[in-house]
Amino acid sequence: MSSSHKSDATGASSERRPKSLLAAWSAKLFPVTPDGSTALRDYRILSSLVGLAALVALLAIPRMPVFAAPLGMMVGAAYYLIFARRERLRQKLLAAPFPDEYREILRQRVPLYLQLSDDEKRRFEGEIAVFLGEQRIYALGGLEQDDRAAQVKLTDEHRVLIAASAAILLLGRPDWRLPTDRDIVVYPTSFAEETYSMEQNAHAIGMVHAQGPILFAISAIEQSFPRRQSWLHGSGLFQSQPQFAQSHVGLHEFAHVLDFLGQQGRSTGVPVLLPPSVQREWHEQLAIERDRLIDGNSVLNPYGLKNEAELFAVSVESFFQDSARLRSHHPELYGLLSDFFNQDPAARTLSLQSVVQLRPWFALGSTPRYFA
Numbered sequence: 001m002s003s004s005h006k007s008d009a010t011g012a013s014s015e016r017r018p019k020s021l022l023a024a025w026s027a028k029l030f031p032v033t034p035d036g037s038t039a040l041r042d043y044r045i046l047s048s049l050v051g052l053a054a055l056v057a058l059l060a061i062p063r064m065p066v067f068a069a070p071l072g073m074m075v076g077a078a079y080y081l082i083f084a085r086r087e088r089l090r091q092k093l094l095a096a097p098f099p100d101e102y103r104e105i106l107r108q109r110v111p112l113y114l115q116l117s118d119d120e121k122r123r124f125e126g127e128i129a130v131f132l133g134e135q136r137i138y139a140l141g142g143l144e145q146d147d148r149a150a151q152v153k154l155t156d157e158h159r160v161l162i163a164a165s166a167a168i169l170l171l172g173r174p175d176w177r178l179p180t181d182r183d184i185v186v187y188p189t190s191f192a193e194e195t196y197s198m199e200q201n202a203h204a205i206g207m208v209h210a211q212g213p214i215l216f217a218i219s220a221i222e223q224s225f226p227r228r229q230s231w232l233h234g235s236g237l238f239q240s241q242p243q244f245a246q247s248h249v250g251l252h253e254f255a256h257v258l259d260f261l262g263q264q265g266r267s268t269g270v271p272v273l274l275p276p277s278v279q280r281e282w283h284e285q286l287a288i289e290r291d292r293l294i295d296g297n298s299v300l301n302p303y304g305l306k307n308e309a310e311l312f313a314v315s316v317e318s319f320f321q322d323s324a325r326l327r328s329h330h331p332e333l334y335g336l337l338s339d340f341f342n343q344d345p346a347a348r349t350l351s352l353q354s355v356v357q358l359r360p361w362f363a364l365g366s367t368p369r370y371f372a
Contacts, residue, residue: 037174040091043084051076086134086177093133098125105160109225112168112320115348120171127167128160137162137184152188152218161225162186162216165250168320169258172342176273178257183213190217206249208256210265220249247301248317255316259309269308274340285333286311292330299329320345 055072058064103125106113116124137159139152162184170176192202196215205220224247262272270282286308292298293305300318304311318326319337323346327334338344 039175040087047076047080050079090130093129094126102160105157108228110164124167127170128163131163131166134180140187152186154186161221166254169254185213185215187217189219206253208253224248224250246321248321251317252313255313267309269312299325
């Protein structure tokens, strides 16, 4: 090798060394959290910039004592303590041991949990822990779990199942955050859309107010997470193909919550979480899916014909509840949902069919009713 080549290689090596040291220093000072989220790292970077800006501003003041300049860094520290509070609480919740009884509930009631890798299971458990630590869930008529006025006996199992509904949607997006200003109110059964009372002919099983609480009928939550059945039922010998995906009130209503984010109380079926370049494609695809529903050439729940917001919500239900069939019959819609949630549920290995729905054609029943 010539001397010029040697000097070039030496120069390149010396250039790479500072870069690698800088990368290592940055990764140590601003690490990505174990759940894959970059939110806390971003807050640390912002607080450092705020502190640096305050430091420079103080130094620029005439006759400012030099020893007062470091006070600028205190501004950055205050910024971090105030605005990163939620992310710091999240890390505290993630660091706490996940209860074994919660894990057993997931094994018995949430089929997705058994399909996940060990790393994905930890992520899933973490989302549930954070949800339960951040969100307020209470029974109708009572603000506390043991309130005698409550009309629902709300158990830890119910709370875990509600949290699991949200965790399914968040599994592939560790940086997504659900709003914490919405109370979750659990009804014992279906309720009337207009009066919220449990009347004889009431048929609403879930509802998300534009800027208010999330309402669930606990009976619908129970039906959304059937208990594991025997091997004989799980073998598929008595299983028939339902007309469309089993309704899942938890997935449906939390899909509405995502749709409401950043839209000033409106739900359009095209969440603002989507990049602007993709939103037009979503509008076009929803129009196609609506036409297919009208023509009877769709595996989606016909309730999606109500409006685009409901079409989005029933599409999310099918994506997670009937993924293989949705990918087969609606590949374009499946692709959009897969990109949106950063998940591919149809590709997950189903080595054990943990829950089977015995729903023959003559027992399909009426279309479930949801309300945004």
